[in-house]
Amino acid sequence: MNQLDALKQFTTVVADTGDFHQLAAYAPQDATTNPSLILKAVQKPEYAPLLADAVAKHGAQGKDEVMNRLLVAFGCEILKHIPGRVSTEVDARLSFDTEATVARARRIIELFAVEGVGKDRVLIKMASTWEGIQAAAQLEREGIHCNLTLLFSFAQAVACGQAKVQLISPFVGRIYDWYKKNAGAAWDEAAMAEANDPGVQSVRAIYNFYKKHGIATEVMGASFRNVGQITALAGCDLLTISPDLLSKLAANEAPLPQALDAAAAQAMDIPLVTHDEASFRFAMNEDAMATEKLAEGIRAFVVDTHKLEAMMG
Structure with missing residues (x-):
């Protein structure tokens, strides 16, 4: 059995x-997208018609609507190749506006419905800012499920659990990047690999906290830099993995033991933590890595959104 099959x-x-043409080879349950991935895709000849069609049919309604239509078009194509859910991202420029995020999410769900896709097959993605988490709480109460992304800290995970969001995406690789960059020449790659990787440790702490306290929010490790980060989180609820790393797992026949276990977490001594807005913002302020990576992630998605809009003419 290869490691991909073992992981499943x-x-x-x-x-x-x-x-979406790559999906069949790996038979994933779900798929995730973001502005950077969509930008990369529409520059390929086989996907350019999706952008051209959205502009031709909806250009007169403005770039926001063209973007919504493009995201939904990609989502619908992806859903033809997977049995589960697609995550579709709200404009990152709305990351600090709860009401606008809610409105955009409702519009995306409406457009999926027009295409015959029920909201049970869509997760609305947004950044794990305080405002984004509050938007998700409201959407979840309406039956619109959310994927809280750009999540780097335990405080963000705690607030998402309190908001009863469907799923969170803690970013393993970007946490690893930050610690490696800050350590400079002192970084020991071998000593900080797999279970000792700071990104892996972050996800493990969140997973164990959720399972200990019966928090139903799904944990989906994301943003992987190497196979070792993935195998060290085998047993996590979900893992979202790039095609390149999926192919490496599929080509590896080495044993893959389960690393995370809900029953084991329930036996751990982990205190319950909660946050209100003030304590959340203070916890984020105390966490330089999370604050920097959240801001950097939002800026990067905004840059790629601008590039997509430029391609719309």
Whole structure:
């Protein structure tokens, strides 16, 4: 059995791509997209017609509507190739506006419904800012399920659990990047690999906290830099993995043991933590890594959104 098949025994595998032609090879349950992945895809000849069609039919309604239509078009194509859910991202420029995020999410769900896709097959993605988490809480009460992304801290995970969001995407690789960059020449790659990787440790702490306290929010590790980060989180609820790393798992026949276990977490001594807005903002302020990576992630998605809009003419 290869490692991809072994991983699927205790973790739901999600494809992290906007390239729906790659999905069949790895048979993932779900798929995730973001502005960067969509931008990359529409620059390929086989996907350019999706953008051209959205502009031709809806250009007169403005770029926001063209973007919504493009995201839904990609989502619908992806859903033809997977049995589960697609995550579709709200404009990152709305990351600090709860009401606008809610309105945009409702519009995306409406457009999926027009295409015959029920809201049970869509997760609305938004950044794990305080405002984004509050938007998700409101949407969840309306039956619109959310994927809270750009999540780097325990405080963000705690607030998402309190908001009863469907799923969170803690970013393993970007946490790893920050610690490696800050350590500079002192970084010991071998000593900080797999279970000692700071990104892996972050996800493990969140997973164990949720399982200990009966928090139903799904944990989906994301943003992987190497196979070792993935195998160290085998047993996590879901893992969203790029096609490149999926292929490496599929080519590896080495044993893959389960690393995370809900029953084991329930036996751990983990205190319950809660946050209100003030304590959340203070916890984020105390966490330089999370604050910097959240801001950097939002800025990067905004840059790629601008590039997509430029391609709309």
